[in-house]
Amino acid sequence: MFELRRITKSFGGVHVLDDISIVLKPGDRVGLSGGNGTGKSTLINIATGFLAPSSGQILLDGHSLNDQPPWKYARAGIRRSFQTSRLVPTLTVRDQFRFETCDPARRRQLVAHSALEDVLDLFPFQVPLPVLRKIEVVRALLADPRVLFLDEPSAGLSGEELSAFARFLSRNVSGDAALLIVEHRQDLMRVLVDEIVTLESHVPSVATAGKPAEAVGDA
Amino acid sequence: MDFLQTSIDGLLFGSAYALLALGFSLIFGIMKRINLAYGSSLLFGGALAVWLEPIIGWGAVGVFLVTVLGAAFAGIYVERLCFSPHLGKTGVMASMIASFAIWMQLDEISSQLLPHRTHSFAGIDIEAVSFSGIILRGDQILHFWVAVVAIGALYWTLYRTRFGLLLRASADDPDTAYLLGGKVARLGMATFGLAGVLGGIAAFLILSSDGQITPHFGLWSTFKGLIAMMLGGVGSLPGAIVGGLLLGFAEAHVTFYLGAEFRDILTFGLLLLILVLRPGGLLGEAIYRTGRLAAERI
Amino acid sequence: MSLYVASTLTNVALISFLALSAYLVLVVGEVSFGQQAFFAIGAYVTATVTAIFGGHIILALFLSTIAGGLAALLLAALVIRLSGLYFAIASLCFAELLRLTLLRIRIPLEIDGRSTGMDGPEGFSNIRWIFENDFEVTDFLILTVVCLLALLLLLFYFERTTVMLRARLVGRDSLLAQSLGVRPDHYRMAFIGLSGMVAGFGGALFALFNTHIEPQMFGVMLGVHALAYTVIGGLGAPLGPLIGVGIDIGLLESIRALSEYRMIAFGGLVAVLLIIFPQGLLSPRAVNRLWGRIRRRDV
Numbered sequence: 001m002f003e004l005r006r007i008t009k010s011f012g013g014v015h016v017l018d019d020i021s022i023v024l025k026p027g028d029r030v031g032l033s034g035g036n037g038t039g040k041s042t043l044i045n046i047a048t049g050f051l052a053p054s055s056g057q058i059l060l061d062g063h064s065l066n067d068q069p070p071w072k073y074a075r076a077g078i079r080r081s082f083q084t085s086r087l088v089p090t091l092t093v094r095d096q097f098r099f100e101t102c103d104p105a106r107r108r109q110l111v112a113h114s115a116l117e118d119v120l121d122l123f124p125f126q127v128p129l130p131v132l133r134k135i136e137v138v139r140a141l142l143a144d145p146r147v148l149f150l151d152e153p154s155a156g157l158s159g160e161e162l163s164a165f166a167r168f169l170s171r172n173v174s175g176d177a178a179l180l181i182v183e184h185r186q187d188l189m190r191v192l193v194d195e196i197v198t199l200e201s202h203v204p205s206v207a208t209a210g211k212p213a214e215a216v217g218d219a
Numbered sequence: 220m221d222f223l224q225t226s227i228d229g230l231l232f233g234s235a236y237a238l239l240a241l242g243f244s245l246i247f248g249i250m251k252r253i254n255l256a257y258g259s260s261l262l263f264g265g266a267l268a269v270w271l272e273p274i275i276g277w278g279a280v281g282v283f284l285v286t287v288l289g290a291a292f293a294g295i296y297v298e299r300l301c302f303s304p305h306l307g308k309t310g311v312m313a314s315m316i317a318s319f320a321i322w323m324q325l326d327e328i329s330s331q332l333l334p335h336r337t338h339s340f341a342g343i344d345i346e347a348v349s350f351s352g353i354i355l356r357g358d359q360i361l362h363f364w365v366a367v368v369a370i371g372a373l374y375w376t377l378y379r380t381r382f383g384l385l386l387r388a389s390a391d392d393p394d395t396a397y398l399l400g401g402k403v404a405r406l407g408m409a410t411f412g413l414a415g416v417l418g419g420i421a422a423f424l425i426l427s428s429d430g431q432i433t434p435h436f437g438l439w440s441t442f443k444g445l446i447a448m449m450l451g452g453v454g455s456l457p458g459a460i461v462g463g464l465l466l467g468f469a470e471a472h473v474t475f476y477l478g479a480e481f482r483d484i485l486t487f488g489l490l491l492l493i494l495v496l497r498p499g500g501l502l503g504e505a506i507y508r509t510g511r512l513a514a515e516r517i
Numbered sequence: 518m519s520l521y522v523a524s525t526l527t528n529v530a531l532i533s534f535l536a537l538s539a540y541l542v543l544v545v546g547e548v549s550f551g552q553q554a555f556f557a558i559g560a561y562v563t564a565t566v567t568a569i570f571g572g573h574i575i576l577a578l579f580l581s582t583i584a585g586g587l588a589a590l591l592l593a594a595l596v597i598r599l600s601g602l603y604f605a606i607a608s609l610c611f612a613e614l615l616r617l618t619l620l621r622i623r624i625p626l627e628i629d630g631r632s633t634g635m636d637g638p639e640g641f642s643n644i645r646w647i648f649e650n651d652f653e654v655t656d657f658l659i660l661t662v663v664c665l666l667a668l669l670l671l672l673f674y675f676e677r678t679t680v681m682l683r684a685r686l687v688g689r690d691s692l693l694a695q696s697l698g699v700r701p702d703h704y705r706m707a708f709i710g711l712s713g714m715v716a717g718f719g720g721a722l723f724a725l726f727n728t729h730i731e732p733q734m735f736g737v738m739l740g741v742h743a744l745a746y747t748v749i750g751g752l753g754a755p756l757g758p759l760i761g762v763g764i765d766i767g768l769l770e771s772i773r774a775l776s777e778y779r780m781i782a783f784g785g786l787v788a789v790l791l792i793i794f795p796q797g798l799l800s801p802r803a804v805n806r807l808w809g810r811i812r813r814r815d816v
Contacts, residue, residue, distance in 0.1 A: 048696065074698035086693050088686060090753075090801035092809050098682055099697050121809045123802065143698065253602055255741075304792040311601075312548065313795045316748040317788045319741050324784025331778075438737075449606055484617045491610040495595050498603045 001025050002047075002078065002147045002178060007056035009042055016042050017053075022197060024147055024178035031189045032182045034199030040182045041083050043199070044149045047180075048080045049073035060147075077146030081153055083182075085132040087124040093135055094120040100142040110138050114168055130156040134165065141172055148173060150181045154188050166191040224353055225475045226468060231359040233467020234366035235428075238421035239444030240451065240459035241373065242414035248454035249390040249410045252311065256297045256318040258441030259325035260415060261422040264290030265432050266329035268423075269338045279427070282341040286426075287419035294415030295408050297321050303407055322437065330434045337433050340426040362424040369420050370460065376413070377456075386410060418444070446490050523654045527726055529766050530661040534719020535743040536750070536758035537668065541712035543744075543752055544681075545705045546688030547600065550740050551592065551608030554615045555585035555713040557735035559720025561619070561635065564730060567646045568633045569626060574646060578721050585717015586710050588615075593709040597702055609737060619732040640731025644724055661722055668715065672755040677808075684708055685801070749790050751797025753804030760798055 002024040009017040016039040024030060032040050045051040047058065049070035058065040060076055087096055093116065097107055111117060114134055119127050127135070133153050140148060154165055166188050173179050183189050189196060239261075246254050268285035275281040301317035304310075330336075345357025377383035389406050422440065426432050443466065451462025466486065473485045535556050542549040559581035566577040596607040619635070626634035633643040647657055675681050686694045687704045694701055724730050746761030764786070769779050794800065 050692065050696075069700075070692070070695035071698055071700045074696055080696055082693075082696075086690065086696075088689055088693070090689070091682075091805055094809070095682065095805065098679060099686060099699070101679055123806075139697070247602075253605075300788045300792075305795060310795060312543075312748060313791045315548070316745050317791045319745055320784040320787035320791075322784070323780040324788075327778065327780035327784070445606065449603075453602065480621070484614065484621075487610040487613045487617070491595075491607060491614065494599060494603055494607045494610065498599050 001061060003057075003059040004043070004047055005057040005059060007043070007046060007053045007058075009039065009046060009051070009054050017046070017199075020056075020199070022180075024180060026146070026176045026178060028178040028180075029192055029194045030178070030180045031193035031196040032180055032199065033184070033189070033196055038199040040199055041151055044080060044151055044180075044182065047147075048078055048149060074143075077143070078149070079140040079143055079145035079147070080149040081133065081136040081140055081151055083151040085124075085129065085136050087132060087135060089124055092121050092123055093127065096124075096135060096139055097142060100139070102142045102144070106144075107142060110141055110172060113172055114138050115164075128156075130154075130161065134168075137169070144174060145177055147178045148180070150179070152182050152184070154183065154185055159187070162188055163191070221475065222472075225471045227353065227355065228359070229468040229471025230464055231355070231363050231467070232428075232471065233464040234363045235421045235424045235463075236443055236447045236466045237460045237463025238366050238369060238417050238424070239440055240447035240463045241370065241456060242418040242421070243444045243448040244451075244454055244456055244459040245373075245414045245417070246410060247448070248456070249386055250302060250407060251454075252302055252314050253445075254294075254297060254302070254318050254411070254414075255315060255441060256301065256322040256325060257294075257414070257418060257444060258439065259322045259329065259437035260293030260297055261286075261290045261418045261440050262329045262432075262434065262437035263293040263325045263332075264288070264415075264419045265340065265422050265426050265436065266332040266434075269340060269432055270332040272341070279341040279343055282427075283423050286423045287416055290419030290422060291412045291415035293325060294411040294418070297325075298408050298411035302411070306407075322441070326434060326437050329437065333432065333434060337431055340430060340432045342427045342430045356428075358428055362428065365420060365424060369417060373413075373417065374456075382409070446486060449490055450493060518655055520654055523658050525766065525770060527654065527658045527661050529762050530658070530665050531719055531723045531726065532743065532746070532766060533665055533759050533762050534668070534722070535716055535739070536746040536762050537672070537755060538712040538716035538719070539740070539743040540747045540752065540755065540758045541708050541715060543747055544688055545684050545701075545708040546691070547705065547709070548605040548744065549608040549709075549712070550605050550737060550744065551610075551612035552712065552716050552743055553735045553737070553740035554592075554608075554612035555589050555716035556720035556723065556739070557612075557615060557619065557730075557732070558588050559585045559717030560724035560730045560735075561641065561720075562717070563721035564641045564644045564724045565635075567725070568641070568644045569628065574650075574725070577646075578718060581721035582714045582718045585720065586714035589713020589716075590706065590710040592713075593706045597705060609740075612735070612740060613737065616732045616735055619735075638731065638733070640729055640734075641724075642729045644728045644730070646725050647728065657726055661726070664718070664722065668718075669755055669759075676754065745787060747797075749787055749794075749797055751794070751799030751801075751803075753797070753799040753801040757797055757799040 004020060004022045007017055007020045008015070016037075020043065022030070032043065034040055042051065046053045049058075049065065049068055049072065052067065060078070065073060065076070097111070111120070114137075116131070116135065116138065119131060119135075124132060124135075133155065137150060137153050140150075154162055157165055162185065169179070169192060179192075181188075181193065242257060243254070246252060246257070264286040267289040268282040271285050272282055275285070277284075297318060301321055302314050305314040305317065343358050343361060345361055347357050348355045348360065377387060385406060386409070418440070422436070425440070426436065447462040447466045448459050449462070450465055451460070452458030469489060470482050470486065474482050477485075535552055538552045538555065539549060542552070562581040562584045563577040566572040566580055567574065592608060592611045595611075596604055599607055620638050622635050623637040624634050625632060625636040625639075628643075631643045631645075633641065635641050646652075652660075683694065683699045684704045686697070687699060687701045691701045694704075742765070743758075746765065747758040748761070749764065750757030750759065750761030765783055769783055790798070796802070
């Protein structure tokens with residue numbers, strides 16, 4: 001079980017996150033929404049060890065992960081994608097998947113499910129942005145993560161591609177894994193997510209939780 | 220008394236180091252690049268001055284002008300060939316190696332200009348001043364004041380002129396400077412030219428105080444400038460001044476108490492120690508990999 | 518083969534070891550101005566083992582490699598928190614401190630009526646291993662080239678492993694590496710240590726070939742040259758550094774008309790090459806594209 005407990009973060013004098021608590025249990029599918037500047041990416045950066053919170057605790061199975069370097073988070077099974085896609089520009093797509101030592105059958109399966117076969121021998125700069133995001137998601141999934149944070153993975157996808165992407169996620173994220181996904185697209189949220197956490201701007205920021213239908217219904 | 224005399228000698232000499240370090244810091248602060256060819260562009264200025272001296276024949280004034288202009292010209296040449304083609308984030312390595320290559324080239328050209336290896340360099344004769352047992356060499360006092368004026372002029376340029384504003388803006392963010400109307404390409408040339416002028420002045424001061432020039436001066440001044448800058452804090456102008464003075468001070472004392480052969484050992488030892496304990500330099504920020512993680516755009 | 522050609526080729530091969538060691542550091546994203554230090558350590562260790570203790574060459578090479586590796590690990594442990602310019606300057610300080618210290622150590626010895634041993638600026642003379650074992654210049658060339666080829670094969674094999682892929686990732690994007698569970702500092706330490714071993718081995722052969730070594734041979738110019746060879750050759754494959762060495766020593770030195778102006782030509786050539794090929798001749802992307810063509814492997 002992964003837990004963010006009473007996380008606050010301020011940059012200089014600006015409070016970005018104020019007293020946020022989130023619990024992710026195996027199998028949870030959580031959407032994180034909120035306007036620009038409400039600290040969605042900051043929250044992911046804190047939850048994966050890339051930023052230290054100003055206060056609050058990050059716990060995995062009750063053990064504190066505070067002050068640990070990001071690679072420890074990753075090895076504990078906490079994986080992420082980046083908001084601006086982050087791939088090695090000199091490697092072909094095929095080689096982007098070779099950092100993880102995982103079962104080749106699993107790798108083949110993921111590539112087939114994500115329909116990436118055609119771009120395997122291309123370099124990132126030859127591949128359109130939405131596909132790059134998908135590559136990142138596949139890369140994160142290769143490690144069979146326990147907790148997966150996706151930062152706007154579907155930006156730029158058309159309606160049809162979006163539903164395919166949602167199917168891909170629900171099919172390939174293991175049932176024991178927790179998924180937290182930052183999204184603007186309510187259609188993806190509706191298909192994928194059981195619960196939506198909304199971050200609000202201004203101090204104090206409040207996290208509201210509710211059923212997707214209710215939260216989205218007002219939007 | 221010895222201590223006081225040594226300290227004063229060291230600080231006076233350190234003012235020339237400060238100028239060298241300022242040239243480095245200016246380039247690093249604005250371009251975020253290391254110019255390994257810096258010392259050899261100063262050597263080129265000095266060698267050109269020696270070579271042209273019999274032709275121009277204005278004595279020390281001519282030597283001074285040619286040294287400064289030659290160094291500035293070489294600096295701009297280095298910028299055009301090694302730095303402006305490699306502006307992007309991936310160009311750090313390429314520009315550093317290119318500047319190393321041009322270092323070799325300028326050293327070789329200077330060697331051709333100095334066929335006898337060691338050539339005499341126009342000195343300035345000013346009588347030494349002494350009061351209550353402390354002797355101050357006249358030329359070193361002049362050095363000190365020239366350095367003070369040069370630093371003052373640099374600060375005036377950076378903080379009181381529009382050109383300086385553009386330079387400082389482009390240090391923070393090249394895009395902003397562009398919006399302010401600065402042509403970034405020309406700003407790069409101007410930065411290297413300005414650093415060349417500062418370094419050229421330093422080179423003249425050091426060479427005329429030694430009374431001679433050898434092709435070794437390029438490597439020597441690159442090292443001294445780099446070390447003084449790292450001691451004080453990378454990219455910080457006050458840091459460069461403090462680092463230069465500190466280096467002069469420390470060298471004078473080590474030479475006096477331990478002997479000249481320990482001078483360089485101490486210099487490099489001191490720098491390594493500072494890098495291990497406080498890598499940002501004395502006046503710089505403490506830059507560790509972990510600390511920078513947060514600042515980097517994730 | 519004329520003596521001149523053989524000794525030029527041997528020098529190319531010897532400097533290639535140093536260039537390959539700079540390459541290993543560059544792979545993990547650091548720039549070292551100090552690889553000559555490990556080269557020097559290897560040279561002095563082999564000189565001591567063979568000329569003073571009459572040890573076997575295998576023992577000498579082994580000890581030199583280990584000593585170079587340990588020294589590199591020491592440097593890495595001291596400055597592992599640093600990166601970029603700071604690491605480069607720290608490695609420079611380390612190497613210069615070592616050189617200045619070697620200048621101060623004087624333990625002259627006389628063995629069989631010949632002066633040998635470390636003698637400060639006079640250097641270490643009469644490393645007579647190649648004479649005692651009747652090695653001609655061409656024999657030594659063959660020995661050096663065989664060792665270099667063995668190292669290259671090892672590196673080529675290594676190149677397509679996950680370890681190397683992760684090391685390159687650490688060098689390119691340390692944050693991304695961490696997000697994939699790769700611990701950057703371990704890779705940095707390991708590769709800097711490896712680079713020290715390669716340089717130490719090369720230094721050992723250098724001492725045997727030259728029969729006389731002195732601290733001034735291991736100045737910063739040597740290290741920065743090795744670095745330059747690697748950058749113009751390209752970081753894509755271990756062949757890159759060798760191409761760089763070949764261009765400078767092999768090509769330019771063989772055009773004797775240039776000899777007086779060699780550095781003027783080399784300097785300009787490197788600067789222009791870098792404008793045309795900013796990533797070096799064998800850039801990682803070019804090499805990976807080639808690999809993709811050659812071997813369409815399974816995912």
